[in-house]
Amino acid sequence: MSLTHETIKETLVAQFGDKILSWEESYGMACITVQADHNLKVLTFMNDDPTMGFQFLTDLTGVHYPDRKGEEISVVYHLHNLKENVRLRMKIYVPVEKPDVYTATGLFSGANWMERETYDFYGVNFVGHPDLRRILNVDEMDYFPLRKEFPLEDQTRIDKDDEMFGR
Amino acid sequence: MLEQGNIHLPEGSIEKQTTTLNLGPTHPATHGVFQNILEMDGERIIKAESTVGYIHRAFEKIAERRPLYQITTLTDRLNYCSSPLNNMGWHLTCEKLLGVKTPKRVDYLRVIIMELSRISDHLICNSIVGVDTGAYTGFLYVMQYRELIYEVYEEVCGSRLTTNMGRIGGFERNFSDVAFQKIEKFLAEFPGVWKEFENLFNRNRIFIERTVGTGAISAERALNYGFTGPNLRATGVDYDVRVHSPYSSYEDFDFIIPVGTTGDNNDRFQVRNEEIWQSLSIIRQAYQKVQAFKGTEADVYHADAPAYYLPAKADVYTKMEALIYHFKIVMGETEIPAGEVYQSVEGGNGELGFYLISDGGRTPYRLHFRRPCFIYYQAYSEIVKDTMLSDAIVTLSSLNLIAGEMDA
Amino acid sequence: MSRPVRFNMIQKDFSDLGINNVQLPEGHTGEGFFATSLEKVVGMARKNSMWPLPFATSCCGIEFMATMGSHYDLSRFGSERVGFSPRQCDLLMVMGTIAKKMGPVLRQVYLQMAEPRWVMAVGACASSGGIFDTYSVLQGIDQVIPVDVYVPGCPPRPEAIIDGVLRIQELVQNESLRRRTGEQYKALMDGYGIQ
Known part of the structure; x- marks a missing residue:
């Protein structure tokens, strides 16, 4: 294991400076927060740079924090350097009014559906995505169901007593 | 004229x-x-x-409303061909967040169950590939022996398919003697059956011609698409979560990662076949390791973590402390640290990841499942382009797509 | 070379092998004739030659595989022929969660089946939505198509699925030939908006 968390941090800070907003380690995985409009630059750098080599996109998902004003929607990337076997988590935050994020489909073909899913759940607008449509839900759906303000339960049920089920 | x-x-x-x-x-x-x-x-x-979402059940939204134990039932229904793998992946995630350390014996028991479920997963996939190339016999033959695996599950947890097996920190009860006998029976009977199954296919000209060279994908494209598991290994990349990020004491076991070369349907079939043999060998090793525990050590089947491990029912009825813990755990009133955890296990189809964000409340703030099927199914349209329709069907089944896992 | 021929003249008793012949319906027998109502004969014939259409979407489908497999063997009950074309089948077995996106597809499959047709909802999800009381799941398939038999379980054991098939057989045997043209049935279909 030659690629340590310190190396990653130093390389990234040297390259991007204050665009790397925060750095933390939790449960053995390094996690960086990047300025939202720099996500693609950082991803490309980590993909191309020979010392970094994060060329495998493990996961891409969204999180909704309704209480954080101005950065309600978070997009989380899990990257993996398969050669050195190092994992890295990268986060960006965007406001819910204008959730524009650059797409990673140019780098990872696998990001295509993951971004569509994130759009479907949270309404993140991936700029430059080739085919940004709903993927899991019906096209007619007019809200983004995983945002915290929307209810889980099926609203068409009539056999449940609302008082008993707390809705 | x-x-x-x-x-x-x-x-x-x-x-x-x-x-x-x-x-x-x-x-x-x-x-x-x-x-x-x-x-x-x-x-x-x-x-x-490709269009997906026909069985979207909103797992991730449900998980935001359920205490940790109630999410186990959801994970059952992800990849229902190998439910215990998902259950244990989820429990490992919780243990990582809660800082619960499991004893070795629990790890080995888990390994036995996880490898059994990997066998049942690969068994279905490979026999279905057989059905799609016109060989129904193999399917009917091996399905009978899948019942042996289900009998082990039944003995351990009482359920066949959606097992809801185990607890955070171990199992809800020790493996009985009958369970070990059933594992022995499986280990004795299954290899012969699987050898015969292999012989039915590996020298079958129709099968070879239907699978060799069809549905191929290169290693570069597979990595770019985020392939994991047997489908990635069939292209020649030896990435296996069990080896790269060992969990549940997999580092104590001796096994090889089978890889293919071309990533076509036949390679995927062969990789799964070989993985079944490796799984059998792992089960044997784990079985011996479990048998080596004697005396009081042989009674260890869960971690000592009373705040998270559900107490035995008999204790709940008779002991005050157990009742309190039972109540707290079931109602989700236990102390859960805030934090973010990513834990992955080698599922039947590849890297099954759990990304758990906890804010210290009774339920996860956000739980995301990294479903391998969902990620590699998007390559399907590229794989089947410029192939025959009949090959596309075989490709679909040899990728081992599980709808429940894909749409969550 | 002539083959040995055995004419099937003598009623053989297989009961010690666990094989039972179908019982004769009620009727009048006499010298060289047997008289019963057409309804009973048709019911008997239909009952023992159901063609199931498995509409398997998730977990219950895997249990159905076990049911069809050699261990449990649904074929013993006259359902040997699992058809995958709705036009040929008369028992729709819905196994697994039906999402709202899938609802119209299920309805379409039902409409494509010819009368008489029966529907069996296998498992909690198909019967009521099961544990998935969510925005995306149809809360029971009886919201879009009429159901004859519900099989509980999540998933039901193969024995339970076989029990469900036996219940369907009971319904099929005792069904009046006039039911499908009657007013009540028409009202039921109208309730689902099916002509």
């Missing part, structure tokens, strides 16, 4: 026409709810468009 010979038509007098074929979502050959809209030129596929 026209002379016998070629008929020459003026250019442009016949329009090249393509047919649109709707395959699915309930087509019998798709083994699940996948829709593919294929544009066909005769038998050749020009373009394929």
Whole structure:
């Protein structure tokens, strides 16, 4: 294991400076927060740079924090350097009014559906995505169901007593 | 009379026409709810468009409303061919967040169950590949022996398919003698059956010709698409979560990662076959390791973590402390640290990841499942492009797509 | 070379092998004749030659595989022929969660089946939505198509699925020939908006 968390941090800070907003380690995985409009630059750098080599996109998902004003929607990337076997988590935050994020489909073909899913759940607008449509839900759906303000339960049920089920 | 010979038509007098074929979502050959809209030129596929979401059940939204234990039942229904793998992946995630350390014996028992479920997963996939190439016999033959695995599950947890097996920190009870006997029975009977199954296919000309060279994907493309598991290994990349990020004491076991070369249907079939043999060997090793525990050590089946491990029912009825813990755990009132955890296990189809964000409340703030099926299914339209329709069907089944896992 | 021929003249007793012949319906027997109502004969014939259409979407489908497999063997009950074309089948077995996106597809499959047709909802999800009381799941398939038999379980054991098939057989045997043209049935279909 030659690629340590310190190396990653130093390389990234040297390259991007204050665009790397925060750095933390939790449960053995390094996690960086990047300025939202720099996500693609950082991803490309980590993909191309020979010392970094994060060329495998493990996961891409969204999180909704309704209480954080101005950065309600978070997009989380899990990257993996398969050669050195190092994992890295990268986060960006965007406001819910204008959730524009650059797409990673140019780098990872696998990001295509993951971004569509994130759009479907949270309404993140991936700029430059080739085919940004709903993927899991019906096209007619007019809200983004995983945002915290929307209810889980099926609203068409009539056999449940609302008082008993707390809705 | 026209002379016998070629008929020459003026250019442009016949329009090249393509047919649109709707395959699915309930087509019998798709083994699940996948829709593919294929544009066909005769038998050749020009373009394929996949639609998913026909069994979207909103797992991730449900998980935001459920205490940790109640999420186990959801994970059962992800990849229902290998439910215990998902259960244990989830429990490992919780243990990582809560800082619970499991004893070695629990790890080995888990390994036995996880490898059994990997066998049942690969067994279904490979026999279905057989069905799709026209060999129903293999399927009917090995399905009978899958019941042996289910009997072990039943003995351990009482359920067959959606097992809800185990607890955070271990199992809800110790493996009985009958359970070990059943594992022994499986280890004695299954290898012969599987050898016969292999012989049915590996020297079968129809099967070889249907699978070799069809549905191939290169290692670069597979990595770019985020393939994991047997499908990635069939392309020649030896990435296995069990080896790269060992969990549940997998580092104590000696096994090899089978890899293919071309990433075609036959390679995927062979990799799964070989993995079944490796799993059998791992189960044997784990079984011996478990048998080596004697005396009081042989009674260890859960970690000492009273705040998270559900107490035994008998204790709940008789002891005050157990009742309190039971109540707290069931109601989700236990102290859960805030934090973010990513834990992955080698599922039947690849890296099954759990990304858990906890804010210290009774339920996860956010739980995301990294479902390998969902990620690699998007490569399907690229794989089947310019192949025959019949090959596309075999490709679909040899990728081992599980609709429940894909749509979550 | 002539083959040995055995004429099937004598009623053989297989009961010690666990094989039972179908019982004769009620009727009048006499010298060289047997008289019963057409309804009973049709019911008997239909009952023992159901063609199931498995509409398997998730977990219950895997249990159905076990049911069809050699261990449990649904074929023993006259359902050997699992058809995948709705036009040929008369028992729709819905196994697994039906999402709202899938609802119209299920309805379409039902409409494509010819009368008489029966529907069996296998498992909690198909019967009521099961544990998935969510925005995306249809809360029971009886919201879009009429159901004859519900099989509980999540998933039901193969024995339970076989029990469900036996219940369907009971319904099929005792069904009046006039039911499908009657007013009540028409009202039921109208309730689902099916002509």
